[in-house]
Amino acid sequence: MRALTWAQSSFAAALLVFLGCGPGLAQAVASEPSISAWLARTHEASRQRAYAGTFVVTSGGSMASAKIWHVCDGTQQMERVEALTGAPRSTFRHDDQVVTFLTESKVVVAQKRDSLGSFPGLLKSNDIDIGNFYLLKEKGSERVAGFDADVVSLTPKDRLRYGYRVWSERKTGLVIQLHILDLDGRVLEQSAFSELQLDAPVDMGKLTELMHNTAGYRVVHPDVQKVDPNAQGWAMRQLPGGFKPMACYKRPGSLDKTSTRADSSIQWVFSDGLATVSLFAEPFNATRHVREGAVDGLGATHTLTRRVKDWWITAVGEVPLATLTFFVEALERKK
Secondary structure (H helix, E strand, C coil): EEEEEEEHHHHHHHHHHHCCCCCCCCHHHHHHHHHHHHHHHHHHHCCCCEEEEEEEECCEEEEEEEEEEECCCCCCCCEEEEEEECEEEEEEEEEEEEEEEECCEEEEEEEEECCCCCCCCCCCCCCCCCCHHHEEEEEEEECCCEEEEEEEEEEEECCCCCEEEEEEEECCEEEEEEEEEECCCEEEEEEEEEEECCCCCCCHHHHHHHHHCCCEEEEECCCEECCCCCCCCCCCCCCCCEEEEEEEEEEEECEEECCCCHHHHHHEECCCCCCCCEEEECCCCCCCCCCCCEEEEEEEEEEEEECCCCCEEECCCCHHHHHHHHHHEEEECCC
16 A cells, blocks of 8 residues: 555645535536636635545555545635555645654655645636636536535546546535546546545644644755746747646755756646646756656556756656646757
């Protein structure tokens, strides 16, 4: 069994909270025929609901689970994700502040992150007309984890992105199950609550206290800066339809043994409003960077590596491999 990574728990839980902080899903669909309006309305709805539960992610023949506590007071978001499989770890997020406790190494990683892909946002951009690229349809109702749930599908209109099937608890709108579907409608990855308590007595003050209790741990603050990719010498000749740049981050590199220059790496993030792709660029190292091409995907996530001049490019995203290829081939080094 592998551990539930932050990326996996964040993506799945983001969908849960995003759709769960508003009115019932069926009501939203009925009153808003536009998918963009439906997403925006749900995103801006009341965020007072609290819940706690065990969340399970299955992909690529493996399974991971985590205990999730979430509370929101209308202005602040607070969550705790406790891994139940793999290496012990606890991750706390208070709005854009993220603290991860690595229990075995007694290290705490504290950093600031944008809200992209985090609570409460399945909707990762307000300036993308998602309705141009996805079609929303009601698919009836089913019973999941002891709850009556409405089912909808988000079907891509092209082959550049995957589809989604979403189950939401009928009374509250909280999503309790999610499937990511490949281009032929087969399930690539599935996430669901195995047990859930709605309106749980989750105390934001208590979670905040736990988040800041770092006694006995070495606290690390990664030096990550938000930068302009063009100023860093990178540009895209073209983007796949619907995808837009969201953010770019720079991380310091280690000193090259053959020179006095310390190269840095960047992460450039793109989204179509639902799916996300990251391009990582780091100085080429002949010892470490020995194989170009696709890395075996895990569930809905694919990875593609390629050398561009003196740089090593890694593309990662929950999109078809052809979409990652498009990104890598469109990336160019200006200097």
